[in-house]
Amino acid sequence: MIQIRKGTIDDLPQVLQLVRELAEYEKAPQEVTNTVEDMHWDGFGERPIFEFFVAESEADGIVGIALYYMGYSTWKGKMLYLEDLIVTERLRRSGIGRRLFDAVAEEAKRVEAKRFRWQVLDWNESAIAFYKKIGADLSGEWLNCTLTEEQIQNYKGKL
Template sequence: MIRAATVDDVPEIRSMIRELATYERAPEQARATDEQLRAALFGERPAASVLIAEDDGTGEIAGFALWFPRFSTWTGTRGMHLEDLYVRPHTRGAGHGRELLATLARICRENGFERFEWVVLDWNEPAIAFYKSLGAELLDEWTVCRLTGGALEELAARAPADGSRAL
């Protein structure tokens, strides 16, 4: 069963984020707190949405998908970015990942989103094979860029002090 997350799911969502970070060999990077997730997901201006996969037999939370809208200047339409998809190892193979992705695809269709995109680590062969089996196109010609920490601070310091504020 796939359902929208509720504020009561936040501790489980945080736990699964940490499980995912451990699987992706970066547990120290998963620092989000319950309070941060509550504000980001259920606050006045939610930054993202979460779907929960529950195991039909036990009602146990088997996995989650966290996504947010994006915009394409090329198509002039909104799309969806899937930030995290995670299914707990002991529940894999029961179709939870496929159900989460199918539900997200339905949300895209219902909202007129023309693109549904996410990233996958190049060493995660099981995930890559799974995504290809669904018809996903892997865009090898694109490289993800990221600024964090000191580099982000240094670039921000170069911005004009009197510049307009986007938010």
């Protein structure tokens, strides 16, 4: 039986393992530079910046996570951003992802978020089908902009 619960500091090693599994699936394992220590500080330090739910089985431990954080829209107000929804590969399409998503959606309601936002890779057809099925708006009108850690350090107001 799978239980969905709020994540704790003790879950972080298994959470990071699932993040690495997702990176393998997304063909980018080299991109994961986060550590358990970083997650400990960032999620449970003086100013926590993320929270998460876990899907846990007695036999296998943590088999899924949904990691999220709060953001803010100047147009709408509070928004909840789902960073990762991960289910270990052998248990995908078993309903665990839906249960984790439901838990985060309930959290968005609880905190009275005006938006609930996330991203999906354009080749992840099963995830796209799921998000369409639940009525999500998969708008392509916004572009994602990113500066890497190195670019942030080198940024000097270049215009």
